Amino acid sequence: MAGSNHVNSSGRVFDGHNDVLSKLMTAGGVAAAESFLGSTDFDIDLQKAAAGNLGGGFFAMWVASPSTGVDYQEMMTQAKYDVPLPELVERRAALDVVMQQAAILMRLQELGAVEICTSVKSLRQCFKTDRLAAVLHLEGCEAIDPEFHALDVLYAAGLRSLGPVWSRPTVFGEGVPFRFPATPDIGAGLTDLGLELIRRCNTKGILVDLSHLNQKGFEDVARLSRHPLVATHSNAHPLCKHARNLTNDQLEQIKASRGMVGLNFASAFLREDGRMLKDVPIEQMLRHLDHLIEFVGEDSVGLGSDFDGAEIPEDIQDASGLPKLVAAMQQHGYGETLIAKLCHGNWFRVLEETWHAQD
Known part of the structure; x- marks a missing residue:
């Protein structure tokens, strides 16, 4: 059983975003959780985490859109593309998926593979073991009802981070599409219900992720939220003019709030040509890190691999x-x-400021 060994935490990575819960759900749901302890074809499992000195991160619950027959990945390998925003997902269907993915993470905790952490103290303690320190994150709030009952229940289950939207509309706002070349200034911002969601997150101490919000939604959060502004997995728009990336103006707003940006490893958001192709040199990742550090500072940049x-x-x-x-x-x-800050220290700092910023 994992969790008993003491490990060196000084150079460990805390990652701002992964989607392994979606992969496990597709592979068989809760019954597939034990596979995570061995060798899989996923980007993350316990063996790969140990080899990579990965100490934990944000585990996203994400609801896939119904298939439309369009090959979005193929579209994003082209020189220019404009992937249409998927339709809003029905709430009850979304809730079923979110409950299943939350149950998978809880099963991983039962197996000793992870610890669901709701304080920075618990994150630091877990970092000294061979368990993964897991922050439960909701990527897109389709499962949240207008009365916020589901938010309260998920919070009780350990939810401490959410993005109001993925790249499609919700009752809370509009997402930014996968479009290249383009700016994030596309579509309307948060709805009145979306503004209330931000207030409730502030009160509970839930981190609000800006990564899939368009520019107007970003500005709505920046105007309303009392928390540091955080984009868990986004890159620098001047280096890759993708709608999903952050402009210098947005980076400056994040800096002013003592916020955070996690470098997204997705190739389409790294490459100057915006194409979703794997032949991206590590030097291009460093260029994005350099730019983010220049605009938001050494205390506000980390990793958000995706x-x-x-x-x-x-x-x-x-x-x-x-x-x-x-x-x-x-x-x-x-x-x-600086490397220690980029690998985990900055994430711990912004989470401590966010989770303690409750009424």
């Missing part, structure tokens, strides 16, 4: 490849203190 949710650069490939990125940081001239 493992199991995107095409990852072939030099990294999966969680076992994280030491290659850390080694590249060292060769690039990043010092030990």
Whole structure:
């Protein structure tokens, strides 16, 4: 059983986003959870985490859109593309998926593979073991009802982070589409119900993720929220003019709030040509890190891989490849203190400020 060994936590990675719960659900749901303890074809499992010195991260619950017959991945390999926003997902169907994915994470905890953490103290303690420190995250709030009963129940189950939208509309707002080249200034912002969601997250101490919000939604959160502004898995728009990436103005707003940006490993958001192709050199990841550090500062940048949710650069490939990125940081001239911040320290800082910022 995992969890009994003491490990060196100094260089461990805490990752801002993964979609392994969706992969496990597709592979068989709760019954497939035990496979996570062995070797899988996922980007993250316990063996790859150990090889990559991955100590934990945000485990996303995400609801797939019904198939439309359109090959979105193929569209995103083209020189230009505009992937249409999927239709809103029906709430009860979304809730079924979210409950199943939450149950998978709870089963992983029963197996000793992870610990669901709701405080930075528990994150730090878990980081010293061979269990993964897991933050339960909701990517898109289709499962949340207008009365917020589901939010209260999920909070009691350990939810401490959510994105009001994925890249499709919800009753809370509009997502930013997968479009290249484009700015994030596409569509309307949060609805009145979306604004109430932000207020409730502030009161409960739930982190609000900006990564899939369009510009107007970003500005709505920036105007209303008392918490640091956080984009768990986003990159620099000046280096890759994808609608999903952050403009310098957005980065400056994040800096002013003492917020956070997690570098997204998805190749389409890294490459200058915006194509979802794996041949992305690690140097391009470092260029994005340099830009993010320049605009938001050394205390506000981390990693947000999007493992199991995107095409990852072939030099990294999966969680076992994280030491290659850390080694590249060292060769690039990043010092030990900065690397520790980028790998996990900055995430712990912003979570502590967010989770303690309750009424």
